Amino acid sequence: MCLIAFAWNAHPHWRLLLAGNRDEFHARPSAALARWDDAPITGGRDLEAGGTWLGVTGSGRCCVVTNVRDPRDPQLGVSRGLLATDYLNGHADAAAHARQLLHSAGDYRPFNLLTFDSDAAFYIGNRPEPRAQAVTPGVHGLSNADFNTPWPKTRFLMQHLQHWIDAGDAADFAPLFVALADEQVAPDEQLPDTGVGLERERWLSAAFIRGESYGTRASTVVAIGHDGHGVIVERRFGPNGRFTGETMLRFAGSSPT
Known part of the structure; x- marks a missing residue:
């Protein structure tokens, strides 16, 4: 992912409400949102490295990863997409996983990682050095910089998410997709x-980034209730922002449907 806004324990119905865009080269092979045959994961899949940028499990765990934009960094190490699959496949809770990952975080390409379970949420990053912090209740944002860095598009999406929460709607995600589709460029001074x-x-x-070879590949909304029931919706795009499809999966207890 390259742009995320999420609300953690800040909505009367949804324990986690997350909206984000995945920006990537269009030539990189990917599979659409689906339940995986070989793991208890529901998400898109990077067919080059085998991991995912965003995934959930039927038990209500969620994980999302972004890169860190720094052309001076050689981008060496283990694929960051495997961080998400490792967490979703594992049994450690978010707090224990964060403590364990700190020991090996430096082995991965530059990353920001968000992990969620039924009780806690954590941010883990490895640039400029490995660090982890618990996520407090509220609305937060993440892009290709440090957690809650106020880039214009991050602030914009956080504001729209807060407005959606304040409006009191728990089921109509259309306004969130409208915000994810915004192509307004920020003023130079920002x-x-x-x-x-x-x-x-x-x-x-x-x-939303529109381009022939690189751009927004997917817009995704994840909503997980305080009771563990949830929904994940993915809209996909090809070169120059061409819409290619949408998938919605609901999950309750053990498996998405």
Whole structure:
């Protein structure tokens, strides 16, 4: 993923409410949202490295990973997508998993990781050094920088998520997908300087990125209730933002349907 806003224990019905965009090269092979045959995971799948950028389990665990935008970093190490599958396949709770991962976090390519279970949520990152912190109740954001770094598009999506919560709707996710589809570019004075140049900073500042070879590949909303029941919805896009399909799966207890 490259843009995430989520509410943790901040909604009367949903324990976790998450909206995010996955930006990637269109040539990288991926499988659509589905229940995996070889693991208790529901999510999209990176067919190049085998992991996922966002996944859930029937028991209500969730995990999402982003990269860290820094062209000076050699991007060496184990694929960060495997971090998500390892957590979702494992039995350690979010707190224990965070403690364990700190010992090997430096072995992976630059990453930000969010893990959720029925009781706790954690952020784990490995740049500039491995660190972990518990997520407090409220609305948070994450992109290709540190946790809650106020990039314009991150603030924008967090605001829309907060407005959705304040409106009191628990089932109509359409406004969240509208926010994820926004292509407005941030003013130059608000842009971060991540070393990719001004033109690329402008292009990447939109929530939805439209491009021939690189852009937003999927927009996803995850909602997990305080009772463990939930839903995950994925909208997919091809080159130049062409809509290619949508999948919605509900889960209750042990398996999505």
